[in-house]
Amino acid sequence: MSKTPEDDNRPRLRHSLLRLDSWIDSTVWNLGFRAAETWEEITIFFRRFRVRGFKRALVELTCEGLTLGAAGSVLMLALALPAFEETKGDWRAQSDFAVTFLDRYGNEIGHRGIIHEDSVPVDELPDHLVKAVLATEDRRFFDHYGIDFLGLARAMSANAQAGGVVQGGSTLTQQLAKNLFLSNERTIERKIKEAFLAVWLESNLxxxxxLRLYLDRAYMGGGTFGAAAAAQFYFGKDIKDISLAESAMLAGLFKAPARYAPHVNLPAARERANVVLTNLVQGGLMTEGQVMAARLAPATVIDRAVTGAKAPDFFLDWAFDEVRRIAKPFAQHSLIVRTTIDLSLQQAAEEAVETGLREYGESYRVKQGALVMVENGGAVRAMVGGRDYGESQFNRATKALRQPGSSFKVYTYAAAMEKGFTPESVVTDAPITWRGWSPQNYGRSYSGRVTLLTALAKSINTIPVRLAKDELGTEIIAETAKRMGVETPIRTDKTMPLGTSEVTVLDQATAxxxxxxxxxxxxxxxxxxxxxYDGDILYDFSRDTxxxxxxxxxxxxSSMNRILTQIPVIGTxxxxxxxxxxxTAGKTGTTQAYRDAWFVGYSGDYTTAVWFGNDDYTSTNNMTGGSLPAMTFKRLMDYAxxxxxxxxxxxxxxxxPVASAKAKPAENESADALPALVRPRMLSSAVSRIIRDLGARMEKAPAVVIPATTLPGRVAGLEDTPLIGTQP
Known part of the structure; x- marks a missing residue:
């Protein structure tokens, strides 16, 4: 049998494979050997640095410190990023505008912004004013870098000894950071941001x-911002001319401008000024002899007894933000702005909120409220952002995000009506589970088959969840709320139909x-x-929107109005x-654990959103939207x-009137009702229209000069004075 070519190639192939295997084995062995040699050389090298005894402990601590420092740096960066987001844009832009505000009738109601020429440099301020501010607000201002750890420790010690808050640990820079970028909301997040922003300000200014920005931006009571404006308001003086006693009184306002405003409570203001003078002595900035004259002759303010209506400060803050947004492209930033505010309705709104808190705040354990009234057509007529602007300038009507509870259900029902449902459409009220969540009704009972009118009037929880799960989806509900005017981003999780996504009071009134x-x-x-200031109209809402x-x-x-008009009759x-x-029509809202209570309602003339709750999110004493919020709405709307x-x-x-055979008067209605407000008598709308038409005709008609000799009973000294009239 002869050999084939394949038989001759097999030994060669086997030999080649053996050589390859040998090369791989030798290469791997050599690499391992060389790696071991290298590792041994590295080990021998580092043995030179091996430490023993106490030196080893120091090295270990240093290594651990570096590790923890790296982790801490990453954590600090994560905490700092939200704070630095606040500094985006031109954060000094507020000083670019100086705005005089008028109410809807053209009466001056307040100012916002700072005219640069009126902002006095620190070097030109009275020395005793600067010392009084630093002695009271931040004695170590020139020694710290935004955060005063020694001052913080001292304040914590004093507060612990007193068993309460008697000293604040915030530096002047931290207070400025809050005034420039943050709100007065008392949260840990805000305090963290405040600390980082204080360091950022120290790095950039x-x-x-x-100090100049702090003195220019702080609220000083009486609707004034900045020490210069306060000096004019309280003493009728340029800030460069105030005395030591007046400086002490101004410095005392920074802590609580509402409590110590001298035009409201002069004895309290003088007592506080005396504390400031004591701080000057204790801080070593002045001697007792230097302040004695100011103690013996305390400051006296000019008469502010007749100042007209109180300035609507919460509204003015919001309106100023609107002006800066609208007028940003304008070349001129010294402006006169006619607003939509009606001071009569504004005063009634403030009284309604304050009366409710004064009479029911203790029993319901509620401390704050907010309200927005919009005339149907969009004009904001009243805004209450909190109980006391002097105590807290945080606007709870426009900035506080609170869960709306059942008052959010209208967006689900509105989306359902858009899809073809009617108030008579029947849906089953029964237990439901959606993605592992089983919502309960208020009374933990179920009514079976009910109409949508009954479901919303009785605020049944399972129905909007069933509509969202089976018919709509949460995205459609969120889009409906957004189109209606809710500007706050809305979460689209499964609990959203019951009002767990936060909104503002202004959002609710708008929608x-x-x-x-x-x-x-x-x-x-x-x-x-x-x-x-030349009278040129730069913006007109009716023209430019x-x-x-x-x-x-x-x-x-129409379907929603039919349902919502039943809620004040047979509903909650x-x-x-x-x-x-x-x-009237509207919807109540009460959140989990009674933290928030809402009523948002409307007539054919006005829409009003009312909220009550606590800044620290603590629960109220079983307060529902149908109690104090509904009563506050009634008090204001009866007046309006x-x-x-x-x-x-x-x-x-x-x-x-909307009525029902099942309608029943509210229990204890007379006992619970807030005292009524009586609106002053005024011209009817028909008479007002006639007067406006008459005025318009007189402006357009040609002027005619009537000789004084034709007038009966000529007045001495006016014989040659022509009278302007109109052609008959």
């Missing part, structure tokens, strides 16, 4: 710049105003006109029904609806 507007965009606004867009169909808004808001029989020409809610006959 000189000490004198920080609900779509219902009395017949489904059209409410176009909420606080600015009517912006003018320069687009017409309202349709948000809800006529069928959907019977205490919101107006005394004069005018038809007096003496005006009423408009009907779309789809509802205003001449026929």
């Amino acid at each position: 000189t000490k004198k710049e920080i 609900y105003a779509v219902f009395p507007a017949g489904g059209m965009e409410s176009r909420r606004h606080g600015i009517s006109q912006i003018m320069n 687009p017409p309202p867009q349709r948000i809800l169909s006529e069928q959907a808004v 808001a019977r205490k919101a029904a107006l005394a004069n029989g005018i038809t 609806e007096q003496g005006i020409e009423h408009r009907a809610i779309p789809g509802i006959d205003a001449a026929v």
Whole structure:
């Protein structure tokens, strides 16, 4: 048998494979051997640095410190990033605007912003004013870098000994950081941001710049911002001319301007000024002899007894933000702004909130409230951002994010009406589970098959969840709320239909105003006109904004109005029904653990959103939206609806009060009702229209000079004075 070519190639292939295997083995062995040699050389090298005894302990501690320092740096960076987000944009822009605000009738109501020429450099301020401020607010101002750890330790020790808060640990720079970038909300997040921003300010500004900004931006009571404005308001003087006693009084305002405002409580202001003088002596900035004259002759303020209505400061803060947004492109930043505020309604709104808190705050364990009233058409007529602007300038009407509870359900029902449901549509009220979550009704009972009208009137929880799960989806509900005017981002989780996504009071007032507007965009606004000091109109809302867009169909808004007008009659808001029989509509809201209570309602004329709760999110004493919020709504709306020409809610006959055979008066209604407000008598709308038309005609008509000799009973000295009239 002869050999084939394949038989001759096999030994060669086997030999080649053996050589390859040998090469791999030798290479791997050599690499391992060389690696071992290298490792041994490295080990021998580092043995030179091996330490024993106490030196080893130091090395170990250093290594651990470096490790913890690296981790801490990453953590600090993560905490600092949210704070530094606040510094985006031109954070000095507020000083670019100086705005004089007018109410809807053209009366001056306040100022915001700082005119650069009126901002006095620190070097030109009285020395005793600077010393008084530093002695009281931050004695180590020139020694720390934004955070005073020694001062913080001293304050904590003093507070511990006193068993309460008697000293603050915040530096002047931290207070400026809060004034410039943050709110007065008492949260850990805000304090962390404040600390980082204080260090950032110290890195970017000189000490004198920080002190100047602090003196220019701080609220000083009486609607004034900055020490220069306060000196003019309280003493009628330029800040360069104030005395030591007056400086002490101004320095005492920084802690609590409402409590120590001298035009409100002069004895308290003088007592506080005396504390400031003591601080000057204790801080070594002045001697007792130097301050004795100021103690013996305390400052006296000019008479502010007749100052007109109180400035609507929460509204002005919001309006100033609106002005800066609208007027940013304008070349001129010294402006006169006509707003939509009605001081009569504003005062009534403040009284309604304060009266409710004064009479029921203790029993309900609630300390704060907020309110926004919008005239149907979009003009904001009243805004209450908290109980006392002097105590806290945080605007709870525009900035506080609170869960709306059942008052959020209207967006789910509105989306359902858009999809073709009606108030008579029947849905089953029964236990439901969605993604492992089983919501409960308030009474932990179920009603079976009910109409949507009954479901919303009785605020049944399972129905909106069932609609969201089976018919709508949370994305559609969120989009409906956004189109109606809710500007706060809305979460779309499964609990959202029951109002767990936070909103503001202003959001709620804006969105609900779509219902009395017949489904059209409410176009909420606080600015009517912006003018320069030459009288030129730079912005006019009616001229420069687009017409309202349709948000809800006529069928959907009519159905929603039919349902919501029943809630003050047979539903959860019977205490919101107006005394004069005018038809109102709205929805209550109460959040988990009774932390928040809402009522948002409307008539054909006004939409009002009311919230009560606590800044620290503690629970109230079983307060619901149908109690104090509904009563506050009624008190304000009873006042607002007096003496005006009423408009009907779309789809509802205003001449026929909404009623039901099942309607029952609220229990203890007379006992629970807040005292009524009486609106001053005024011209009717018809007479007002006639006067406005007459004025317009007189402006357009040609002037005629009537000779004085033709007038009976000539007045001495006026014989040659022509009278301007109109042609007959």
